[in-house]
Amino acid sequence: MKRVLLIIAAVMLCCCLSMSGRKRDVKFSNAGTAYIERSFSTYDVLQKQIHSFAELGYMEYRSSGLLASHLESNGFRVEMGVAGIPTAFVATFGSGSPVIGLLAEYDALPGMSQDTVAYKKALKDGAPGHGCGHNLLGTGSVAGAVAISKWLAEGHQGTVVLFGCPAEEGGGGKAYMAREGCFDGVDAILDWHPDICNLVNVESGLANVQMRFTFHGVSSHASSAPEKGRSALDAVEAFNFMMNMMREHVPDGTRIHYVITDGGKAPNVVPDRAEVLYYLRNRSRAVVQDLKERAIKAAEGAAMGTGTTVEFEAVSGNFERLYNESLAQVLQRNLETVGGVEYDAREMAFAEEMLEASGINDKSVLKKPSMVLPLGADYPTLKGVSSDVGNVTWVAPTASFRAATFVPAGLGHCWQFTSSGGTTIGTKGVMNVAKVMFFTAYDLYNSPETVAKVKAEFDERRGNDFVFVPLIGDRKPPLDYRK
Numbered sequence: 001m002k003r004v005l006l007i008i009a010a011v012m013l014c015c016c017l018s019m020s021g022r023k024r025d026v027k028f029s030n031a032g033t034a035y036i037e038r039s040f041s042t043y044d045v046l047q048k049q050i051h052s053f054a055e056l057g058y059m060e061y062r063s064s065g066l067l068a069s070h071l072e073s074n075g076f077r078v079e080m081g082v083a084g085i086p087t088a089f090v091a092t093f094g095s096g097s098p099v100i101g102l103l104a105e106y107d108a109l110p111g112m113s114q115d116t117v118a119y120k121k122a123l124k125d126g127a128p129g130h131g132c133g134h135n136l137l138g139t140g141s142v143a144g145a146v147a148i149s150k151w152l153a154e155g156h157q158g159t160v161v162l163f164g165c166p167a168e169e170g171g172g173g174k175a176y177m178a179r180e181g182c183f184d185g186v187d188a189i190l191d192w193h194p195d196i197c198n199l200v201n202v203e204s205g206l207a208n209v210q211m212r213f214t215f216h217g218v219s220s221h222a223s224s225a226p227e228k229g230r231s232a233l234d235a236v237e238a239f240n241f242m243m244n245m246m247r248e249h250v251p252d253g254t255r256i257h258y259v260i261t262d263g264g265k266a267p268n269v270v271p272d273r274a275e276v277l278y279y280l281r282n283r284s285r286a287v288v289q290d291l292k293e294r295a296i297k298a299a300e301g302a303a304m305g306t307g308t309t310v311e312f313e314a315v316s317g318n319f320e321r322l323y324n325e326s327l328a329q330v331l332q333r334n335l336e337t338v339g340g341v342e343y344d345a346r347e348m349a350f351a352e353e354m355l356e357a358s359g360i361n362d363k364s365v366l367k368k369p370s371m372v373l374p375l376g377a378d379y380p381t382l383k384g385v386s387s388d389v390g391n392v393t394w395v396a397p398t399a400s401f402r403a404a405t406f407v408p409a410g411l412g413h414c415w416q417f418t419s420s421g422g423t424t425i426g427t428k429g430v431m432n433v434a435k436v437m438f439f440t441a442y443d444l445y446n447s448p449e450t451v452a453k454v455k456a457e458f459d460e461r462r463g464n465d466f467v468f469v470p471l472i473g474d475r476k477p478p479l480d481y482r483k
């Protein structure tokens with residue numbers, strides 16, 4: 001009897017082992033992974049095309065069109081122009097739950113034009129460029145979404161939704177998409193951003209609001225009739241003075257920065273129009289909301305004291321990120337499985353030349369792209385940044401990761417990132433991202449318990465009485481904010 005039991009136990013153990021082995025094999029060898037393995041050149045071409053378009057926020061017609069038509073040709077249903085934004089879109093594949101969302105961005109930065117060479121060389125002086133790697137961000141998420149769709153198409157239940165999100169750089173596209181309910185009903189959202197190494201983002205970052213203040217005065221000859229003039233630039237200066245005084249009396253960790261975007265045209269003409277653009281940031285959006293109210297009062301005071309009038313608007317507003325550890329853990333596991341990026345000899349020579357051109361002697365930094373940091377590793381640069389992804393994290397459970405796509409020779413929004421992101425170094429990162437997203441989605445589709453845990457944590461962290469009140473209010477998307 002004992003022997004029979006032993007044999008039964010041994011057989012059961014073998015069955016379990018082979019089942020887990022088979023499950024493991026299926027995850028790593030199926031239509032989704034096969035698609036990623038054979039698609040390097042497809043996405044190499046795609047990311048380089050968007051790199052060359054380098055379109056600014058809300059003007060990404062060619063970039064969004066290219067990604068949307070690629071998704072459509074892979075069987076996705078595409079709705080273009082969502083949330084009143086022509087370059088925002090939602091692409092859906094599959095049916096039923098769970099619904100997994102992926103975020104894509106594709107806007108460039110002004111003045112960042114750069115050729116894909118190892119030294120600083122603008123393609124066109126002053127023109128936009130992909131200094132933040134959003135050519136890769138959009139392409140990586142799209143590659144992940146198509147890989148997921150290939151697996152779903154084998155007869156698995158679930159839905160994948162790719163969100164085409166414009167104008168992350170200052171235009172806050174996702175704030176408007178969140179306000180219009182685009183992300184409602186999504187069970188889990190996966191997000192990533194290009195970087196110099198690989199890690200899951202556990203930082204809340206900073207909530208922020210971008211405010212434009214425009215003062216109107218009375219123009220006159222600055223020398224022959226100064227008494228008739230009321231200077232709008234005076235109002236900007238008085239306002240800035242008060243804001244600089246305010247720095248002493250704000251909660252710790254607050255950031256206040258501004259640029260004067262219109263200060264008049266000539267010293268001998270009293271300016272009848274002047275404009276200043278502010279960013280107000282803090283870890284808490286409640287503090288940001290308070291800073292905004294105080295800034296408005298200061299602007300009104302400045303207008304009153306200078307005999308001018310003021311108009312203001314919140315151009316964009318972003319929540320701090322709501323963390324979801326249950327989802328972050330699944331991402332971390334898969335990021336570790338996929339690993340980092342290894343350069344081939346040609347890419348290594350390019351990277352070394354770029355280091356030299358950047359005045360960096362320590363070649364050991366080139367190991368960073370191959371590393372995956374542990375969950376919760378300190379990564380100071382993520383503490384001080386704001387993103388419109390923050391808004392999304394409060395309307396659907398979201399987890400974000402960073403993937404190595406750049407030569408570590410710069411510090412963000414730099415020529416080194418623009419350049420290396422437009423080469424195969426960037427594409428290698430993109431294909432890793434596609435794998436991480438596919439494996440994570442695979443795990444969620446195959447584990448209703450994990451999805452339930454992710455959603456329960458989201459509800460608990462957000463609180464029962466949470467209502468999404470956008471920092472942008474009810475204003476229309478600022479489609480012309482770059483003009």
Ligand SMILES: [Zn+2]
Nearest residue numbers: 132134168193
């Ligand atoms: Zn970015």
